[in-house]
Amino acid sequence: MNPNLRQLKLLQHVHEHSSSTVDKLALHLGVTVQTVRRDLKRLSEAGLLTRFHGGVRLPNSTIENIGYRQRESLHAEGKRRIAQAVARAVPNDCSLLINIGTTTEAIAKALLHHTGLRVITNNINVASILSRNQNCEVIVTGGVVRPRDYGIVGEATVDFIRQFKVDIALIGISGIEADGSLRDYDYREVKVSQAIISHAREVWLATDASKFNRPAMVKVAELVQIDRLFTDAPPPEPFPDLLAHAQVQCDIAAA
Structure with missing residues (x-):
């Protein structure tokens, strides 16, 4: 996956706070909740984030780093x-x-x-x-x-x-x-x-x-x-x- 600029900002926000809610991310990015949910789906499928009900957190993998880019x-x-x-x-x-x-x-x-x-x-x-x-x-x-x-x-x-x-x-x-x-x-x-x-x-x-x-x-x-x-x-x-x-x-x- 090659995240776009909005998704990179989303990733950075979650990395800074370890976790976040969908509503907070929508407010932070200035987009709709639906847009955030679509981004979270893609990022979680790529293994960059882990979703939970109403939010997202870092995957906290101890065995694999996130991609170089x-x-x-x-x-x-x-x-x-x-x-x-x-x-x-x-x-x-x-x-x-x-x-x-x-x-x-x-x-x-x-x-x-x-x-x-x-x-x-x-x-x-x-x-x-x-x-x-x-x-x-x-x-x-x-x-x-x-x-x-x-x-x-x-x-x-x-x-x-x-x-x-x-x-x-x-x-x-x-x-x-x-x-x-x-x-x-x-x-x-x-x-x-x-x-x-x-x-x-x-x-x-x-x-x-x-x-x-x-x-x-x-x-x-x-x-x-x-x-x-x-x-x-x-x-x-x-x-x-x-x-x-x-x-x-x-x-x-x-x-």
């Missing part, structure tokens, strides 16, 4: 603000490891005017973006390319990353659960992210606020392994205490 469009403004905040914090003349994700791709765009960067990535989209910066050296890992998002995964990717020790790892994530664990869906991708975390002097996590309390199957790391968190809204409970206990600096890229 949908993720690229969802929370685009928040990701842009996060990317700008990260870019302001990244110094020139440093080395970076950047993993798979639409937020890290937004960060790559925000880094186009930096100089002296050496970037190692398992994200072909990131490599394509940053290769336009003539003052940046881009190194692409080996491994298996996932057709759905051009991420590179597998043991060859892990082995490649183990050769390096960079200044900063810039990582995205699919979910942060209330126990402080960072989680994702693809075991092969998780192994690569773990290698990236292990081979950086500092680890910066960039994620929009919809990822808090979002479940996923595979554990990547704990908050205590993160040095800095960039997000677009104040984290909900219990995350402020968790971040403080883990001594994670939290940067909120406000509107």
Whole structure:
């Protein structure tokens, strides 16, 4: 399914609130209840939402992420603000490891005017973006390319990353659960992210606020392994205490 602009706005609203009623969605979108019901039928058939009597909620699948194109469009403004905040914090003349994700791709765009960067990535989209910066050296890992998002995964990717020790790892994530664990869906991708975390002097996590309390199957790391968190809204409970206990600096890229 390729959602239209109205359906993308509907999806974003539900992701921000975890659930909503048909009446609230109609009011939010400025359309009729009948139009919302037709959209919900299509989105639920595509597995993007779960319907209940009078409303809809997130499917909360722990085993499968939503599609790349949908993720690229969802929370685009928040990701842009996060990317700008990260870019302001990244110094020139440093080395970076950047993993798979639409937020890290937004960060790559925000880094186009930096100089002296050496970037190692398992994200072909990131490599394509940053290769336009003539003052940046881009190194692409080996491994298996996932057709759905051009991420590179597998043991060859892990082995490649183990050769390096960079200044900063810039990582995205699919979910942060209330126990402080960072989680994702693809075991092969998780192994690569773990290698990236292990081979950086500092680890910066960039994620929009919809990822808090979002479940996923595979554990990547704990908050205590993160040095800095960039997000677009104040984290909900219990995350402020968790971040403080883990001594994670939290940067909120406000509107």
